[in-house]
Amino acid sequence: MQGIVVIKCGGSTMDQLPDSFFQAIAGLQAQGQEIVIVHGGGPAINNMLDRVQITPQFVDGLRVTCEDTLRVVEMVLCGSINKALVKRLTQAGAKAWGVSGIDGQTLLATKTPRPLGWVGEIKKADTTIPKAILGQGYVPVIAPLSVSEDGAETFNVNADVAAGAIAAALSAEKLIMVTDVPGIMQPQPDGTKAVVPATSAEEIQEMIQTEVITGGMIPKVQAALDALGQGVEQVVICRGTAEDLLGVCAGQAVGTTVRMNVNYVQRGGK
Template sequence: MGSVIVIKCGGSTMDQLPDSFFQAIATLQANGKQVVIVHGGGPAINAMLDRLQIVPQFADGLRVTCEDTLGVVEQVLCGSINKALVRRLTQAGVKAWGVSGIDGQTLIAEKTGKPLGWVGEIKQVQTAIPQMMLAGGYVPVIAPLSVSTDGSHTYNINADVAAGAIAAGLQAEKLIMVTDVPGILKPQPDGGKTLVTQTDPQEIDDMIADEIITGGMIPKVRAALDALGQGVEQVVICRGTAGDLLGVCTGQTVGTTVRTNSTIKGR
């Protein structure tokens, strides 16, 4: 395997991603990087639930998935969102191939013990399908659904968690989490906020305890820590601009970089 970069595109950023973002992926590919995209789709799922008069529910930033919601999640993520991303990559000259974690049992999960309904906890990542796609020069575009070991159940997986697990499974050099904020922001006494440019597991635990990191950022940073713990070298949380994407991949300081304690200088 060459140098793999996993990019997680959040549902809240999907409509705002400029054409230049997809062109930047073409540039990365042309420079020998193997790119995998894992995507969410929260706003589109909520819009469809609203049309069906199903009230969305969340706990600690994670979607509670009842049987009816699961059907909508599968339809939106594997259908409209996945194919929209494939189309936009194709327009940028990138060969893209859309799948979900169900295909080829890429993501095998068990139902979580938390009161989240049909949400899975990933037990195994099987990388045969994304590796086959990468070897053929494609960018795999993966929807974060999973399947039970025997194939009898589909589970919803938080997209951040899925991206972290896939990055670990592929031993990616970088996991880039594209979101609608510049990174982790720390409140200042004057009421403003400053960007945390580098952080580590201990500081993240402290920021969660101090409620600096809240809501949907919690599963993001936890997925980042899991990925680092399983061999991913670097996780960056940043905006979805072409400049940010190319900057991360050329070693510039962009967004919030999360590394294990031992790799942060001066700590």
């Protein structure tokens, strides 16, 4: 594989990620694979909000960020989570360098007009810093905070949206969205749920309307489609295991591959 691989590490699964997952990243890095990590932090943010007695609020899977919440989000994402990831990568033998979307205005945003509080709409993902870090032989580990053009305001951004924007700006070959489920799950006639191996924009709209896809999976699939629309070659939603990660990198069918449209799938395209 030649192109850049962006891995979005879901906050949902951060505590469960095994050493072997980070060792797999270290192994890929040692082979010369360029990897960029963007991480979330949902549960850790909620834990800290709980400790300071703020009740988390969500609309369509997106966090509502009041001013106090923003302070906690910045502290947890740029601080403890970012550094925890860098340390686990380092322990696994990878070279990792933590930054946030604020640094170097990597994620430039304006305040969303939606009633979500201090949430940014990304206007530009600047790849100068991620590329510089890659150029030094490190994995950039990016916390999904964004900054206004004048540098004065910080905005929260959903980590999937941030990862999609960074993957698109880097013209990444793959965006791998690591989460706490093995892919998009769909109810089966026998009452069980099964992973959807591949899906398209049309099917995703239907699954959102029929509430098969809810909560945090909504921004995830939307970010996946946006990234594909902006030139990322492949987006996969999967678990945070070495097996899944290495499988996706080797081109195997793992998790859910999101594609632009059904015809493309039927033609056997990527």
